[in-house]
Amino acid sequence: MRLDVEEKVLSENDKLARGLRERYRQHKVFCVNLISSPGSGKTALLERTLEALPKTTKVAVLTGDLQTENDARRLAKAGFPVKQITTGGTCHLDASMVIKALDDWDLDAIDLLFVENVGNLVCPTSYDLGEHAKIVLLSVTEGEDKPLKYPSIFAVAELCIINKLDLLPYVPFDLAQAIANARQVHPGMEVVETSCTKVQGLDAWLAWIERRRKKAIL
Amino acid sequence: MHELSIAAAILERAQAASQRNGGARVTKVGLRIGAIAGVEADALAFGIEALSLHTPLQGLVLEIELCKRKQRCSACAAEFEIKGAQASCPTCNGEQSECIAGKELDVMFFELEDAPCA
Secondary structure (H helix, E strand, C coil): CEEEEEEECCHHHHHHHHHHHHHHHHCCCEEEEEECCCCCCHHHHHHHHHHHCCCCCCEEEEEEECCCCHHHHHHHCCCCCEEEEECCCCCCCCHHHHHHHHCCCCHHHCCEEEEECCCCCCHHHHCCCCCCEEEEEEECCCCCCHHHHCHHHHHHCCEEEEECHHHHHHCCCCHHHHHHHHHHHCCCCEEEECECCCCECHHHHHHHHHHHHHHHCC | CCHHHHHHHHHHHHHHHHHHCCCCCEEEEEEEEECCCCCCHHHHHHHHHHHHCCCCCCCCEEEEEEECCEEEECCCCCEECCECCECCCCCCCCCCEEEEECCCEEEEEEEECCCCCC
């Protein structure tokens, strides 16, 4: 006997993500999901971002890792609400983990929510967290062919941040080719170039957030 | 290796389908996987095999339909596939396009043996 079903394998997660998206809409929260390999500089970018934002900004961060509270400790220094999600062994965040982490937070006190995913360029691609935009980070020490090797995340992310630009003189990384590769898998993809040790490109990144936030929160 | 959690989700559905049909054994599952779904078919098959061992779902056959990625040009609405280094629209050369297929990760059907007599 054949039973036709045609449903999404991750429909449970998608359902929870839709619930999150609706809550973000009601409470006017703009949420982005930062994804990269381990060590591309997601936490460093968030550190610089939090430092650059006015203290009156209603910003909060959820940061995911398999183990340790290290990232949350680093990010909490800026004085904004930060919560660590430790996944145990899981290689990605899913919507249920985000819901649990937001449980005791008042969403009316948040305008901008950063979700720093587990360092992994593959698995987080499949899991909708209710975010307005996925953002992929690529650092210049990784090689310009990353978008071609991991096309899925570059295809679904709205913005590509190329980080560690200060190291460009020391590594054989072809920046123009990296951007061309990103745009090959994602036609017209927006790209921002940053350095978090020399604090470079942050204005363009903050401007992108503001522009995208206005588009999301009508 | 998120294929393991995806395999678990598929097996849960197979088990539910079996329960809804008087405990009939599920022998085959049809899946549709897009080219940029981020799911490796071999790893998924391994996950299904490992998780179903010594359960009623052991031996479950996977029938996987792979879907190509398709784009729709934002300027002229032509639909096209990205081929090699050519990512712009082959009709109007437009650089902006949106992905309209290739992200699928769907259970399409189950095949069940006849239900055991009650």
